[in-house]
Amino acid sequence: MTDKRVYIAGFGIISALGTGSTETLEALASGRSGLAPISRFRPPAGDPLPVGQIQEIDAGKTMPATHRLAQIAAAPILTAGGPPPDAVVVGTTTGGMAATEPLLRAGIEDPEAYRWHGAATVAADLARRFRCTGPVLTVSTACSSGAAPAALGAALIRSGRAARVLAGGADSLCRLTYYGFLSLQLIDPNGARPLDRDRKGMSVAEGAAMMMLTAGDGNPDAEILGAGLSCDAWHPTAPHPEGDGALSAMKAALNQAGLSTGDIDYVNLHGTGTIDNDLSEALAVRALFSEKLPALSSVKGATGHSLAASGAVEAVVSALAIRHGLLPANTGCRLADPALALFPLKTPKRASVRAVLSNAFGFGGSNAAVVIAQPDRFSPPRAAEHPPLRIASCACVTGAGATDATLKKLHAAGSCAGVLDEEILCRGLPPRLIRRLRRLPRLALSLAAEAAGDARPEGVFFGTGWGALSETDRFLTRLFESDEKYPSPTDFVGSVHNAPAGQIAQFFGARGPNLTLTGENDAFEQALLAAELICAGQNGPVLVVGADEAHPRLSPLFDPASAAQAADGGGALLVERAGSGPIVSLRFLSGDGGAAGAVDKLIDALGGDGAGARFGAVLAGIPAGNKTAARAQLDKVATACRFAGPVFDYRQWIGQFATASAAAAAMACRWIGQGRIPPALCAGAEGFDDGRGLLLLGLGDSISAVEIFPG
Amino acid sequence: MEPLLKELREKIVDILDLVDVRPDDIDPDARLVGGELGIDSIDVLEMVMMVEKDYGVKIDNREVGVKVFATLRALGEHIRQNAPELRG
Numbered sequence: 001m002t003d004k005r006v007y008i009a010g011f012g013i014i015s016a017l018g019t020g021s022t023e024t025l026e027a028l029a030s031g032r033s034g035l036a037p038i039s040r041f042r043p044p045a046g047d048p049l050p051v052g053q054i055q056e057i058d059a060g061k062t063m064p065a066t067h068r069l070a071q072i073a074a075a076p077i078l079t080a081g082g083p084p085p086d087a088v089v090v091g092t093t094t095g096g097m098a099a100t101e102p103l104l105r106a107g108i109e110d111p112e113a114y115r116w117h118g119a120a121t122v123a124a125d126l127a128r129r130f131r132c133t134g135p136v137l138t139v140s141t142a143c144s145s146g147a148a149p150a151a152l153g154a155a156l157i158r159s160g161r162a163a164r165v166l167a168g169g170a171d172s173l174c175r176l177t178y179y180g181f182l183s184l185q186l187i188d189p190n191g192a193r194p195l196d197r198d199r200k201g202m203s204v205a206e207g208a209a210m211m212m213l214t215a216g217d218g219n220p221d222a223e224i225l226g227a228g229l230s231c232d233a234w235h236p237t238a239p240h241p242e243g244d245g246a247l248s249a250m251k252a253a254l255n256q257a258g259l260s261t262g263d264i265d266y267v268n269l270h271g272t273g274t275i276d277n278d279l280s281e282a283l284a285v286r287a288l289f290s291e292k293l294p295a296l297s298s299v300k301g302a303t304g305h306s307l308a309a310s311g312a313v314e315a316v317v318s319a320l321a322i323r324h325g326l327l328p329a330n331t332g333c334r335l336a337d338p339a340l341a342l343f344p345l346k347t348p349k350r351a352s353v354r355a356v357l358s359n360a361f362g363f364g365g366s367n368a369a370v371v372i373a374q375p376d377r378f379s380p381p382r383a384a385e386h387p388p389l390r391i392a393s394c395a396c397v398t399g400a401g402a403t404d405a406t407l408k409k410l411h412a413a414g415s416c417a418g419v420l421d422e423e424i425l426c427r428g429l430p431p432r433l434i435r436r437l438r439r440l441p442r443l444a445l446s447l448a449a450e451a452a453g454d455a456r457p458e459g460v461f462f463g464t465g466w467g468a469l470s471e472t473d474r475f476l477t478r479l480f481e482s483d484e485k486y487p488s489p490t491d492f493v494g495s496v497h498n499a500p501a502g503q504i505a506q507f508f509g510a511r512g513p514n515l516t517l518t519g520e521n522d523a524f525e526q527a528l529l530a531a532e533l534i535c536a537g538q539n540g541p542v543l544v545v546g547a548d549e550a551h552p553r554l555s556p557l558f559d560p561a562s563a564a565q566a567a568d569g570g571g572a573l574l575v576e577r578a579g580s581g582p583i584v585s586l587r588f589l590s591g592d593g594g595a596a597g598a599v600d601k602l603i604d605a606l607g608g609d610g611a612g613a614r615f616g617a618v619l620a621g622i623p624a625g626n627k628t629a630a631r632a633q634l635d636k637v638a639t640a641c642r643f644a645g646p647v648f649d650y651r652q653w654i655g656q657f658a659t660a661s662a663a664a665a666a667m668a669c670r671w672i673g674q675g676r677i678p679p680a681l682c683a684g685a686e687g688f689d690d691g692r693g694l695l696l697l698g699l700g701d702s703i704s705a706v707e708i709f710p711g
Numbered sequence: 712m713e714p715l716l717k718e719l720r721e722k723i724v725d726i727l728d729l730v731d732v733r734p735d736d737i738d739p740d741a742r743l744v745g746g747e748l749g750i751d752s753i754d755v756l757e758m759v760m761m762v763e764k765d766y767g768v769k770i771d772n773r774e775v776g777v778k779v780f781a782t783l784r785a786l787g788e789h790i791r792q793n794a795p796e797l798r799g
Contacts, residue, residue, distance in 0.1 A: 184756055185771065238752065275773075432749050435728040486764045489756035 052304020271298020301332020465658020616688020
């Protein structure tokens with residue numbers, strides 16, 4: 001591994017301030033606000049609140065607004081041409097929610113109508129347009145989702161896994177977020193006034209920004225020097241009162257960039273305008289910079305808070321600041337709150353900018369900070385080699401129960417597919433801890449508690465196909481039943497994809513990186529890749545968890561093929577960079593298994609001809625919705641690698657749910673320890689207590705290869 | 712007042728899923744939020760919705776909220792004084 005630079009070579013942006021660099025720059029130079037009362041939908045009660053709305057994204061198109069915003073932001077990059085990106089990383093929380101809400105309200109039961117619901121379909125759509133055949137990652141860490149792709153994209157390039165990465169974020173206005181934040185009393189009826197003495201909250205917004213990150217040169221706009229991720233492990237929504245998590249993310253970003261605070265000319269604040277965010281961020285910024293504060297501002301009084309887009313929108317605003325020497329004003333702030341002592345820019349300022357620190361914080365205490373600099377202005381960050389991830393312990397949950405119950409049933413050749421009774425699921429979890437939680441966070445906590453045991457994990461990487469369906473359904477049902485008057489704050493807080501990961505972090509006090517990734521069949525593999533990339537596990541073990549819940553109403557609409565037999569569960573691995581446990585590594589991940597050459601690349605990644613001899617068995621994930629293609633892919637891999645051993649079609653036994661592979665990984669880890677897989681499960685199963693490992697193949701629309709070898 | 716407090720006790724236990732609290736356990740004069748019951752800021756917002764929906768009383772700022780949710784009795788008193796149906 002060498003010291004690699006990661007450039008931003010092209011970007012696109014759309015927000016309430018306009019479309020593209022020119023309109024955005026003009027708006028930023030004028031200091032104007034794009035906030036206006038919502039007109040996308042009409043709230044039946046109360047005045048329409050100010051939001052950051054984009055007029056031209058009106059209804060009636062075939063794809064939901066989030067997808068269209070992402071396409072518009074990516075358009076200049078697509079037009080510029082060049083080879084396809086090796087990976088796509090997009091942050092989003094709402095996905096197709098704006099389109100889903102009226103469908104659910106109208107009781108539409110045709111799953112086809114919901115095909116763009118999944119958050120992961122935004123990145124999948126972009127990947128298809130860019131002809132990307134590599135990993136397609138969707139980060140869903142609430143309001144820090146848009147900054148994490150810069151961190152993951154840069155890590156993909158520095159690790160040598162990619163030379164070009166399309167990274168960004170997108171979110172659109174929808175009722176879930178409009179009423180959700182309102183129910184939390186976090187909305188300023190006068191429009192967001194970040195850092196103002198009289199601020200009352202944020203303004204929800206929509207937008208998107210995309211960047212092409214490259215390892216090459218050319219004429220880049222800016223360079224990503226470093227990124228830092230952390231978790232407050234404090235509260236589901238409120239930030240840490242002293243800003244501890246924000247501070248540690250900023251410090252980690254500067255540390256990775258190799259910069260000192262004096263190198264930062266501008267801080268792009270998260271600055272939502274809520275009383276608590278601005279206060280805790282101010283404490284963190286002052287603790288970091290002490291008396292020597294650089295120029296700083298929040299643009300959310302101008303753009304509104306575009307949630308998962310905001311981190312990416314502000315990364316592009318930072319790149320514009322560097323490229324054009326323009327520091328945006330803290331629009332909306334009339335009288336800076338003396339209690340914050342931050343002195344934000346009241347008007348836009350022309351100045352040369354060497355480096356920007358851009359913050360993004362979200363629910364679940366999930367924090368990200370990114371350092372963006374003039375290209376080649378500073379030394380490249382030092383690359384470091386990391387030992388492989390080793391599994392210290394593991395756990396799974398299926399319809400049969402937790403790990404021991406599941407394995408016992410499998411060894412007796414019994415099917416474990418089903419929906420585990422909640423009472424059994426929650427055994428051992430403190431009643432007060434889980435009283436407000438529904439099925440997915442309970443699954444996740446129960447997996448994490450079993451896998452971690454007495455250990456204290458420092459980070460959490462969570463993968464989920466569909467997120468917290470119970471909370472989402474409860475929130476929307478109550479919203480519609482009350483004619484949009486009485487949304488539930490509890491259900492809103494629980495509905496975000498990363499709520500379970502936030503709960504795990506709070507339970508263990510895990511203050512390291514906390515990422516949630518989502519995908520229809522590869523969410524667990526995405527989470528594992530993220531853990532490898534973020535180099536987690538150096539200061540202690542981290543949890544890699546995958547889980548999904550079967551929901552009687554929503555699962556059949558969103559994931560009809562899998563919902564034919566209701567089944568859920570998941571798996572958790574406690575991994576570390578030390579110890580002597582089994583070695584786990586993600587060898588290959590492609591978001592498009594159907595693309596020409598994708599399976600060949602997977603075969604190459606495994607070692608090609610003869611690679612089959614390295615494995616004692618293959619655990620094949622064959623999704624119900626795509627069996628024919630998946631079997632053909634499996635045959636091709638087995639033939640090319642000359643693998644003649646047993647193949648365990650695990651989804652038949654543990655259920656068709658998005659993160660079934662997480663449960664399979666936990667079983668594989670146990671079987672590695674025993675040197676055999678149960679003979680009753682597949683023909684030809686025999687002992688492989690000779691150093692051979694197990695191969696987990698994810699097949700179908702996305703394909704993946706995870707290897708587990710004895711330690 | 713007592714029937715209102717009894718009603719509120721039952722509602723609070725129900726909407727907040729207070730699994731290990733019985734309605735009678737809620738002392739009308741003890742600290743309601745941040746005390747032994749385990750009620751936190753998100754629960755307060757859930758109670759705000761309930762009070763508005765069931766009694767027509769809006770509580771939309773933090774300063775008022777802190778006083779109103781200090782104890783069960785304070786909440787009952789606030790509802791009694793402000794609810795259109797209970798006033799007068």
